Amino acid sequence: MRATSDPLTEDEKADLDEAVKAVRRAEQALACAQKHLNHTAGRIGSADRYGQKASVGRRVGWSRQHVTTLANAYGAGELDQEEEIEAA
Numbered sequence: 001m002r003a004t005s006d007p008l009t010e011d012e013k014a015d016l017d018e019a020v021k022a023v024r025r026a027e028q029a030l031a032c033a034q035k036h037l038n039h040t041a042g043r044i045g046s047a048d049r050y051g052q053k054a055s056v057g058r059r060v061g062w063s064r065q066h067v068t069t070l071a072n073a074y075g076a077g078e079l080d081q082e083e084e085i086e087a088a
Contacts, residue, residue: 035079041067042074 008016037060045056045067053067073079 038070039074039079042070042079045071046074 041056041060041062045053053071054064056062057064057067070079
């Protein structure tokens with residue numbers, strides 16, 4: 001026979017709710033920071049200097065190909081459009 005579980009106390013519920021809220025805030029902050037990093041890497045990677053994309057990739061731990069994709073998106077204005085859509 002299975003033992004019955006004790007319900008959570010109000011303090012435990014409040015602690016868990018606060019922890020969940022903190023995680024959600026951290027997730028939103030991480031998403032915002034990732035967009036900023038993508039935009040910055042795309043902007044810097046789009047500079048017409050030899051080795052620029054590879055240098056950006058080494059600095060942030062990404063492949064040159066990934067930075068090239070971001071640079072192309074930045075050049076096409078796609079990274080700015082994402083920010084405008086979210087602001088709306």
